[in-house]
Amino acid sequence: xxxxxxxxxxxxxxxxxxxxxxxxxxxxxxxxxxxxxxxxxxxxxxxxxxxxxxxxxxxxxxxxxxxxxxxxxxxxxxxxxxxxxxxxxxxxxxxxxxxxxxxxxxxxxxxxxxxxxxxxxxxxxxxxxxxxxxxxxxxxxxxxxxxxxxxxxxxxxxxxxxxxxxxxxxxxxxxxxxxxxxxxxxxxxxxxxxxxxxxxxxxxxxxxxxxxxxxxxxxxxxxxxxxxxxxxxxxxxxxxxxxxxxxxxxxxxxxxxxxxxxxxxxxxxxxxxxxxxxxxxxxxxxxxxxxxxxxxxxxxxxxxxxxxxxxxxxxxxxxxxxxxxxxxxxxxxxxxxxxxxxxxxxxxxxxxxxxxxxx
Ligand code: MRU
Numbered sequence: 110x111x112x113x114x115x116x117x118x119x120x121x122x123x124x125x126x127x128x129x130x131x132x133x134x135x136x137x138x139x140x141x142x143x144x145x146x147x148x149x150x151x152x153x154x155x156x157x158x159x160x161x162x163x164x165x166x167x168x169x170x171x172x173x174x175x176x177x178x179x180x181x182x183x184x185x186x187x188x189x190x191x192x193x194x195x196x197x198x199x200x201x202x203x204x205x206x207x208x209x210x211x212x213x214x215x216x217x218x219x220x221x222x223x224x225x226x227x228x229x230x231x232x233x234x235x236x237x238x239x240x241x242x243x244x245x246x247x248x249x250x251x252x253x254x255x256x257x258x259x260x261x262x263x264x265x266x267x268x269x270x271x272x273x274x275x276x277x278x279x280x281x282x283x284x285x286x287x288x289x290x291x292x293x294x295x296x297x298x299x300x301x302x303x304x305x306x307x308x309x310x311x312x313x314x315x316x317x318x319x320x321x322x323x324x325x326x327x328x329x330x331x332x333x334x335x336x337x338x339x340x341x342x343x344x345x346x347x348x349x350x351x352x353x354x355x356x357x358x359x360x361x362x363x364x365x366x367x368x369x370x371x372x373x374x375x376x377x378x379x380x381x382x383x384x385x386x387x388x389x390x391x392x393x394x395x396x397x398x399x400x401x402x403x404x405x406x407x408x409x410x411x412x413x414x415x416x417x418x419x420x421x422x423x424x425x426x427x428x429x430x431x432x433x434x435x436x437x438x439x440x441x442x443x444x445x446x447x448x449x450x451x452x453x454x455x456x457x458x459x460x461x462x463x464x465x466x467x468x
Contacts (some may be wrong), residue, residue, distance in 0.1 A: 127271060130308055132409075165201045244285045247286040307323050351388045373443075380446060
């Protein structure tokens with residue numbers, strides 16, 4: 110199944126409500142622009158490619174009700190304001206707007222629906238490209254192993270099929286390797302504060318039958334020091350034209366540890382996640398600050414099966430919650446794109462995407 114699709118009655122969009130995983134599985138129906146904006150802001154959907162796909166569908170929902178220039182501009186602005194870091198959001202909104210704006214109002218909704226469907230299919234194709242490009246990296250490590258050894262891959266947050274329309278980005282080469290019969294094992298960072306690793310990546314890998322172990326966010330460096338990590342693959346919310354990578358908070362620390370231990374650190378970067386206008390990620394990429402309650406409370410399943418949130422901070426302590434960080438290009442071994450693997454440099458990206466000269 111996919112993470113987002115047109116409802117069977119053709120009048121709404123349906124999504125997997127990711128706030129319910131892994132303890133429950135629920136489909137949510139988005140009928141209005143406000144529903145789509147809420148789904149992104151409240152993280153019923155999340156992950157850079159899926160944020161973009163939901164935004165494209167959100168414009169369609171808005172245009173179904175009002176296809177005037179003013180409504181289009183307002184819907185674009187509303188959706189753009191939902192989350193700041195993933196560039197896929199702006200990319201998707203600009204693309205749909207560019208397609209529908211020249212059309213008469215009567216034709217806009219149908220055109221937006223057609224493009225949203227195409228963009229979802231395209232996302233899956235891009236991720237399959239990442240799978241093909243990244244598989245040889247895992248195969249090369251497997252070839253150096255003894256027959257009884259596994260390739261140990263560490264990942265952070267969730268850059269799996271739940272973060273995209275399907276397949277995922279960082280997980281794409283992992284699923285491809287597993288499906289090809291290579292012995293892989295994934296170290297899954299729990300990824301505080303929202304626990305996308307423990308809740309979503311582990312759920313995905315479990316359902317796909319990929320051997321994996323959830324670890325505390327702080328365990329990665331130790332595992333690398335002891336030779337238990339062969340490779341790190343993470344996703345990205347925004348990669349600059351020079352190869353700096355914004356991803357879930359804590360990614361930078363993994364890159365530092367990987368660098369110190371000689372562990373290859375790859376970023377799965379589909380082209381819609383590349384911001385060709387930026388050249389200095391640390392200064393230029395907007396970092397989302399989320400609410401302190403995400404840090405203060407943990408949601409889990411109690412022994413009686415009910416799902417509940419509990420507080421883990423002393424009442425009265427302040428909490429800060431920057432949701433992303435920037436890994437400088439010098440710490441990135443390579444970018445795995447749908448067109449192949451390149452160095453995290455302007456030259457590397459230009460070689461693969463010659464039409465996208467940085468601006
Ligand atoms: O806050 P989230 O859950 O939207 O953050 C998601 C990530 O950081 C992912 O690694 C990134 O979006 C890449 S998804 C293919």
